Amino acid sequence: GAGVSQSPSNKVTEKGKDVELRCDPISGHTALYWYRQSLGQGLEFLIYFQGNSAPDKSGLPSDRFSAERTGGSVSTLTIQRTQQEDSAVYLCASSLGLVSSYNEQFFGPGTRLTVL
Template identity: 90%
Template sequence: GAGVSQSPSNKVTEKGKDVELRCDPISGHTALYWYRQSLGQGLEFLIYFQGNSAPDKSGLPSDRFSAERTGGSVSTLTIQRTQQEDSAVYLCASSLAGDRVIDTQYFGPGTRLTVL
Protein backbone atom coordinates (compact mmCIF):
# COMPACT_ATOMS: atom_id res chain seq x y z
CA GLY A 1 0.00 0.00 0.00
CA ALA A 2 0.99 3.64 -0.38
CA GLY A 3 3.04 5.11 2.40
CA VAL A 4 3.50 8.72 3.43
CA SER A 5 4.68 10.83 0.52
CA GLN A 6 6.34 14.23 0.62
CA SER A 7 7.12 16.77 -2.06
CA PRO A 8 9.40 18.11 -3.21
CA SER A 9 12.17 15.73 -2.21
CA ASN A 10 14.70 18.56 -2.44
CA LYS A 11 14.23 22.30 -2.33
CA VAL A 12 16.91 24.93 -2.75
CA THR A 13 15.85 28.50 -2.08
CA GLU A 14 17.36 31.87 -1.44
CA LYS A 15 17.34 33.53 1.94
CA GLY A 16 14.19 35.59 2.41
CA LYS A 17 11.99 33.55 0.07
CA ASP A 18 8.90 31.60 1.20
CA VAL A 19 8.67 27.83 0.74
CA GLU A 20 5.83 25.32 0.92
CA LEU A 21 6.39 21.67 1.73
CA ARG A 22 3.67 19.10 1.12
CA CYS A 23 2.78 15.89 2.92
CA ASP A 24 0.31 13.21 1.82
CA PRO A 25 -0.38 10.93 4.80
CA ILE A 26 -1.51 7.32 4.66
CA SER A 27 -5.20 7.16 3.81
CA GLY A 28 -7.35 6.81 6.92
CA HIS A 29 -4.70 8.05 9.34
CA THR A 30 -6.18 10.69 11.61
CA ALA A 31 -2.94 12.03 13.06
CA LEU A 32 -0.25 13.91 11.16
CA TYR A 33 3.08 15.19 12.45
CA TRP A 34 5.83 17.45 11.14
CA TYR A 35 9.42 17.17 12.38
CA ARG A 36 12.69 18.83 11.49
CA GLN A 37 15.99 16.94 11.39
CA SER A 38 19.14 19.00 11.28
CA LEU A 39 22.60 17.56 10.72
CA GLY A 40 23.76 15.76 13.85
CA GLN A 41 20.51 16.41 15.66
CA GLY A 42 17.58 14.23 16.54
CA LEU A 43 14.10 14.85 15.29
CA GLU A 44 12.65 18.13 16.48
CA PHE A 45 8.86 18.17 16.80
CA LEU A 46 7.17 21.02 14.95
CA ILE A 47 3.40 20.52 14.80
CA TYR A 48 0.74 17.82 15.28
CA PHE A 49 -2.74 17.49 13.81
CA GLN A 50 -5.30 15.06 15.21
CA GLY A 51 -8.69 14.82 13.56
CA ASN A 52 -10.71 17.97 14.03
CA SER A 53 -8.91 19.05 17.20
CA ALA A 54 -6.89 22.23 17.38
CA PRO A 55 -3.34 21.47 16.24
CA ASP A 56 -0.48 21.29 18.74
CA LYS A 57 1.80 24.04 17.47
CA SER A 58 4.10 24.03 20.50
CA GLY A 59 7.14 22.98 18.49
CA LEU A 60 7.09 25.69 15.84
CA PRO A 61 10.36 27.64 16.27
CA SER A 62 9.06 31.02 15.17
CA ASP A 63 6.04 32.74 13.65
CA ARG A 64 7.64 32.31 10.24
CA PHE A 65 6.53 28.68 10.40
CA SER A 66 2.93 27.63 9.86
CA ALA A 67 1.09 24.52 8.73
CA GLU A 68 -2.34 23.58 7.51
CA ARG A 69 -4.12 20.30 7.09
CA THR A 70 -6.97 20.47 4.64
CA GLY A 71 -9.88 18.05 4.73
CA GLY A 72 -8.16 15.92 7.32
CA SER A 73 -5.69 14.68 4.75
CA VAL A 74 -2.96 16.61 2.93
CA SER A 75 -0.82 18.98 4.94
CA THR A 76 1.35 21.91 3.90
CA LEU A 77 4.18 23.34 5.99
CA THR A 78 5.00 26.92 5.06
CA ILE A 79 8.17 28.74 6.00
CA GLN A 80 8.15 32.46 5.33
CA ARG A 81 11.24 34.60 4.83
CA THR A 82 13.55 31.60 5.02
CA GLN A 83 16.82 31.87 6.90
CA GLN A 84 19.97 29.77 6.52
CA GLU A 85 19.32 28.11 9.88
CA ASP A 86 16.08 26.71 8.41
CA SER A 87 18.17 24.35 6.26
CA ALA A 88 17.29 20.81 7.36
CA VAL A 89 15.31 17.74 6.38
CA TYR A 90 11.61 18.20 7.09
CA LEU A 91 9.88 14.92 7.89
CA CYS A 92 6.18 14.22 7.93
CA ALA A 93 4.60 11.25 9.69
CA SER A 94 1.10 9.93 10.12
CA SER A 95 -0.50 7.48 12.52
CA LEU A 96 -3.82 5.68 12.61
CA ALA A 97 -4.92 7.24 15.89
CA GLY A 98 -3.52 10.08 17.91
CA ASP A 99 -1.87 8.46 20.91
CA ARG A 100 1.66 9.80 20.74
CA VAL A 101 2.81 7.52 23.55
CA ILE A 102 2.35 4.21 21.78
CA ASP A 103 1.06 4.73 18.25
CA THR A 104 3.25 3.71 15.34
CA GLN A 105 4.22 6.77 13.35
CA TYR A 106 4.88 6.14 9.66
CA PHE A 107 7.37 8.59 8.22
CA GLY A 108 7.73 9.95 4.74
CA PRO A 109 11.14 10.25 3.04
CA GLY A 110 11.44 13.91 3.92
CA THR A 111 12.08 17.14 2.06
CA ARG A 112 15.67 18.38 2.17
CA LEU A 113 15.56 22.17 2.35
CA THR A 114 18.66 24.19 1.60
CA VAL A 115 18.59 27.95 2.12
CA LEU A 116 21.41 29.77 0.35
Protein backbone atom coordinates (compact mmCIF):
# COMPACT_ATOMS: atom_id res chain seq x y z
CA GLY A 1 0.00 0.00 0.00
CA ALA A 2 0.89 3.66 -0.19
CA GLY A 3 1.28 4.20 3.54
CA VAL A 4 1.60 2.50 6.88
CA SER A 5 -1.55 0.61 7.77
CA GLN A 6 -2.70 -0.65 11.15
CA SER A 7 -5.45 -3.00 12.17
CA PRO A 8 -7.84 -2.98 13.79
CA SER A 9 -8.57 0.73 13.84
CA ASN A 10 -10.54 0.28 17.06
CA LYS A 11 -10.45 -2.49 19.61
CA VAL A 12 -12.61 -2.82 22.70
CA THR A 13 -11.71 -5.62 25.06
CA GLU A 14 -12.39 -6.76 28.57
CA LYS A 15 -9.83 -6.54 31.33
CA GLY A 16 -7.69 -9.65 31.44
CA LYS A 17 -8.04 -10.56 27.77
CA ASP A 18 -5.12 -10.67 25.33
CA VAL A 19 -5.03 -8.43 22.27
CA GLU A 20 -2.95 -8.34 19.10
CA LEU A 21 -2.33 -5.16 17.15
CA ARG A 22 -0.98 -5.33 13.64
CA CYS A 23 1.20 -2.96 11.64
CA ASP A 24 1.92 -3.16 7.92
CA PRO A 25 4.83 -0.84 7.12
CA ILE A 26 5.52 0.78 3.80
CA SER A 27 7.00 -1.78 1.45
CA GLY A 28 10.80 -1.80 1.61
CA HIS A 29 11.03 0.01 4.93
CA THR A 30 13.47 -1.80 7.17
CA ALA A 31 12.88 0.17 10.36
CA LEU A 32 9.61 -0.06 12.28
CA TYR A 33 8.61 1.74 15.49
CA TRP A 34 5.76 1.30 17.98
CA TYR A 35 4.45 4.14 20.15
CA ARG A 36 1.64 4.55 22.65
CA GLN A 37 -0.38 7.75 23.03
CA SER A 38 -2.42 7.93 26.19
CA LEU A 39 -5.13 10.53 26.64
CA GLY A 40 -3.61 13.98 27.21
CA GLN A 41 -0.07 12.71 26.96
CA GLY A 42 2.60 12.64 24.31
CA LEU A 43 3.75 9.66 22.38
CA GLU A 44 5.58 7.08 24.45
CA PHE A 45 8.26 5.15 22.58
CA LEU A 46 7.78 1.40 23.04
CA ILE A 47 10.11 -0.50 20.74
CA TYR A 48 11.78 -0.36 17.35
CA PHE A 49 12.79 -3.01 14.84
CA GLN A 50 15.67 -2.92 12.42
CA GLY A 51 14.72 -5.75 10.07
CA ASN A 52 13.36 -8.51 12.29
CA SER A 53 15.58 -7.61 15.21
CA ALA A 54 14.52 -5.49 18.19
CA PRO A 55 17.78 -4.34 19.79
CA ASP A 56 16.15 -2.39 22.60
CA LYS A 57 12.98 -3.52 24.35
CA SER A 58 13.38 -1.30 27.39
CA GLY A 59 10.51 0.97 26.34
CA LEU A 60 7.91 -1.77 26.73
CA PRO A 61 5.84 -0.86 29.85
CA SER A 62 5.76 -4.35 31.36
CA ASP A 63 6.35 -8.00 30.56
CA ARG A 64 2.72 -8.23 29.43
CA PHE A 65 3.81 -6.39 26.29
CA SER A 66 5.67 -8.11 23.48
CA ALA A 67 6.28 -7.43 19.82
CA GLU A 68 7.57 -9.37 16.90
CA ARG A 69 8.31 -8.79 13.28
CA THR A 70 8.60 -11.50 10.71
CA GLY A 71 9.93 -11.39 7.18
CA GLY A 72 11.11 -7.84 7.71
CA SER A 73 7.61 -6.61 7.11
CA VAL A 74 4.49 -7.00 9.27
CA SER A 75 4.79 -6.45 12.99
CA THR A 76 2.47 -7.52 15.79
CA LEU A 77 2.25 -5.90 19.20
CA THR A 78 0.70 -8.24 21.75
CA ILE A 79 -0.66 -7.20 25.11
CA GLN A 80 -1.46 -10.04 27.49
CA ARG A 81 -3.90 -9.82 30.39
CA THR A 82 -4.93 -6.29 29.43
CA GLN A 83 -5.48 -3.69 32.14
CA GLN A 84 -7.50 -0.50 32.01
CA GLU A 85 -4.32 1.58 32.01
CA ASP A 86 -3.41 -0.05 28.68
CA SER A 87 -6.20 1.97 27.03
CA ALA A 88 -4.52 4.27 24.52
CA VAL A 89 -3.89 4.82 20.84
CA TYR A 90 -1.08 2.60 19.61
CA LEU A 91 0.84 4.08 16.70
CA CYS A 92 3.20 2.38 14.31
CA ALA A 93 5.74 4.12 12.10
CA SER A 94 8.22 2.92 9.53
CA SER A 95 11.22 4.38 7.76
CA LEU A 96 13.47 3.29 4.92
CA GLY A 97 16.32 2.85 7.35
CA LEU A 98 17.01 4.32 10.73
CA VAL A 99 15.87 7.93 10.67
CA SER A 100 18.61 10.19 9.32
CA SER A 101 19.08 13.04 6.90
CA TYR A 102 17.42 10.98 4.23
CA ASN A 103 15.06 8.70 6.05
CA GLU A 104 11.81 9.99 7.47
CA GLN A 105 9.43 8.25 9.83
CA PHE A 106 5.96 7.68 8.35
CA PHE A 107 3.14 7.07 10.81
CA GLY A 108 0.10 4.87 10.53
CA PRO A 109 -3.41 5.97 11.62
CA GLY A 110 -3.18 4.10 14.90
CA THR A 111 -5.25 1.52 16.77
CA ARG A 112 -7.47 2.86 19.53
CA LEU A 113 -7.54 0.28 22.33
CA THR A 114 -10.18 0.50 25.03
CA VAL A 115 -10.01 -1.89 27.97
CA LEU A 116 -13.24 -2.11 29.93
